[in-house]
Amino acid sequence: MWETPGKSVFKDQRVLSFDYVPPKLVHRDTQMKKLVMLYKPVVESNMSQNVVLTGSVGTGKTATAKRFCMDMVGYAEKKQKAVDWVLVNCRQRNSESSVVLQIVNHFQPNFPDRGFSITEMLRILRKDLEKRKLHLLVVLDEADMLLKKAGSDIIYKLTRFGEEKLDGRELVSLMLISQKNVYDMLDPASTSTFKRTNIVEFGKYPPEELRDIVAQRTQLALKDDAIDPDSIDLIAEVSSEFGDARFAIEILEKAGMLADEEGAGRITVEHVRAAKAEAYSSVTESKLVGLELHQKLALLGIARAIRGKAYITTGGAESAYKVACEEYGEKPRAHTAFWGLMKDLDMLGVVSAKKSGVGISGKTTVITLLDIPAKVLEDKMRQMLNPGR
Ligand SMILES: Nc1ncnc2c1ncn2[C@@H]1O[C@H](COP(=O)(O)OP(=O)(O)O)[C@@H](O)[C@H]1O
Ligand SMILES: [Mg+2]
Structure with missing residues (x-):
């Protein structure tokens, strides 16, 4: 039952999981360059920067943000600057205290879950950053969930974090990721620190771009010749309705699993069709769970x-x-x-x-x-x- 009847199509199925971050984001050079331009002064001049990333689901916002943060840390190391990052998913953590707790946990994994106020936790965080002479980029993913539930007070606190700093070094930068326009959800005091031009937009992927994204993943995940070129085209086509790379990758994985189940040794268009029928319902499902x-x-x-x-x-x-x-x-x-x-x-x-x-x-x-x-x-x-x- 556990043995694949034929040869598996996968060489490394992990690269198809949602949290895998590819070495390079395909067709996201414009966004990446803008991020580099905006955050460069953070690394080079100890400044802070606040940026908003927007676009609909599956346009690569989270993956681009993570790739960018990893690359930025690499660059900072070369420049002998201490920069670190932490990503908080505000769908899972949509209260001020749970967001701050996760940031504190980044430096103190065993920090107690309760018993400390937000002000106390922020003071502890400040000490951690000062001690390490570190600049922290806080990425608030799905930030609209937090803003809707808890307001923008925490944004305000984090953007003012460096105000009583000792040596002119800023301590914290922010990156807000959201499907919606978050500017309308910020209070006037926070809006002033988020310049309208500091916005990086992620458009939906047209079919040719989805094709390239799928092709990149097949190379990383599948054995040579384990997929028909026609199947790659079809995956791009069926997912282009949404412009959603997540959907495309999900179909690729499911099609591979169906091919393995049959012992086919190769992903054909029929596997893709069957995978689409299954994935369709699960994508819709995932949109519906968080509704008010x-x-x-x-x-x-x-x-x-x-x-x-x-x-x-x-x-x-x-x-x-x-x-x-x-x-x-x-x-x-x-x-x-x-x-x-x-x-x-x-x-x-x-x-x-x-x-x-x-x-x-x-x-x-x-x-x-x-x-x-x-x-x-x-x-x-x-x-x-x-x-x-
Ligand atoms: N340009 C791209 N190149 C390679 N993989 C991508 C690209 N854009 C998205 N992906 C992949 O598609 C999936 C969804 O992307 P994600 O960043 O989670 O989208 P979003 O956060 O905008 O909803 C992830 O597995 C991600 O790695
Ligand atoms: Mg995301």
Whole structure:
């Protein structure tokens, strides 16, 4: 049962895992160069810098940030400067204290989980940095999760961290990664330290770029000739709908596993098709787990209203949302807040809200479902809204 029936297609399957960071990010030179330009003064002149990275899911933000940080530390070492970095995933740690705790843990792995206030922890962190004469780049990944839950106070504290420094050396720089525009979520005091020009944007990958990303991964992960060139093209094509490299790599891995299961020795287009069918549902699933109550209610309404139709109007979506709210005994959000919900769901890629073209009188915004059948979405939302039932 454990033995692969034929020869495995993989030489190193680990390079297909989500947290693997490739030696070079394909088609991300522009972003990388901008990061180097922005953070160079940190290494060379003991300054601090704050930068925002934005783009939708799977555009390589996290991987680029990690690669950049590792390369920066290498460069700093050559220049005999002490620079270090820590990445906090704010989806997992979305309170001020858990973020600060992880940063403190970077230097003191056994630091107790409780019993210290944020101010105390920050003081301890400052001592650690001063003692080591170290500059720390704090990367807050999925920063919008933290900002939404805890506000921007912690950003403010970290950007002002160096203010009472002894020797003109700055101690902390920040990098905020987010799918959404985080500027609107910062308070005015923090906004002033994040220049609008310090933004690095990550666009969706067109099919040719996805192809190159997949080709790089096949070389690292698969044995020679373990995949048809046609299969690489097909992976790029099926994932280009999302422009999402994560999806592409997930399909590559799944296709490889299916090929191994059959003992085929080589990944063919049929393995890719089968892998896509499986991955499709899991990607959608992962978008849905973090939804808030009113996002779920809006989706439930939309799913019901859109059955059998290509799109519905926002007016139609809003009434369906109100019906869902009533059913679950929730007070519906006001019109503008409802529009905010639509924008969030659009960002997540669950629905798409766009100006209508032909077929509807006048210019109005219409909502359509991207990659999940209405019936499936409705059932899913009902399940998620009735936990335990
Ligand atoms: N330009 C690229 N070159 C190589 N691999 C990439 C590239 N962009 C993304 N990836 C890979 O795709 C997956 C998703 O990327 P990630 O950085 O997590 O995206 P994001 O943080 O924008 O959602 C990761 O496995 C990452 O290594
Ligand atoms: Mg990410």
